[in-house]
Amino acid sequence: MREPTRISHDLDRRRTLRAFRAxxxxxxxVCDAGRSLRSSAEVLGVRSESPCPLCDSCExxxxxxxxxxxxxxxSGTARSLSEIRAIVATLFPDGDVQSAKELTVHTVEVCLRCGWNHLLREDTYRAGAESTEQESPATERPAR
Structure with missing residues (x-):
């Protein structure tokens, strides 16, 4: 998969948690995940290695x-990692360096128990980027 340009939202996440705790x-x-976001996370989401920062749930x-x-x-829909890989492969076939195409993937952390959610990172894929075998936008992890 192509190497994306990554923007981390970790600092904003820490600020939000600090403001909540204060x-x-x-x-x-902060626990405002709607039905669509929760459903998408339940069906298409990858289990996080970290518990919820608010309720300590492993969900x-x-x-x-x-x-x-x-x-x-x-555009504007949740997708599985395999679907995203297929989209990237279709949009950016090898040698397509003249294209102005761009794809942005937002990875959102969602607690199925309390509704906590936060944008973790944005990965932007552009034509002409180096190919890598790195797993992005999220690392696949087996369910516990």
Whole structure:
């Protein structure tokens, strides 16, 4: 899979958790995962190695959402890692360096128990990027 440009949202996540623990944010403000996000995380999400930072549940999933004008109706939807690999392979076949195509994958952490959710990272794929065997946008992990 191609090497993406990655933007980590870890600092923002830590700030949000710090604000919650300081009483500046309510639980309803940080545990606001809607039905669609929870369902997508349950069906397509990869189990996180870390427990929920709020309720300590092990029911935390990382789910990937894809965005880009080149993927038409798939843009703004949750996708499995295998589907994302197929989209990347289709959009950026070897040698396609002149294309202006771009695909962004948002990886969101979701607790199925309390509804905590936060954007973890954005991976952006562009034509002409180096190919690697690195597992992105999220590392596949076996369910516990």
């Amino acid at each position: 009483g500046e944010l309510s639980r309803s403000e 935390v999933r990382e789910v990937a959402w894809v965005y880009g004008s080149a993927i038409a109706e798939k």
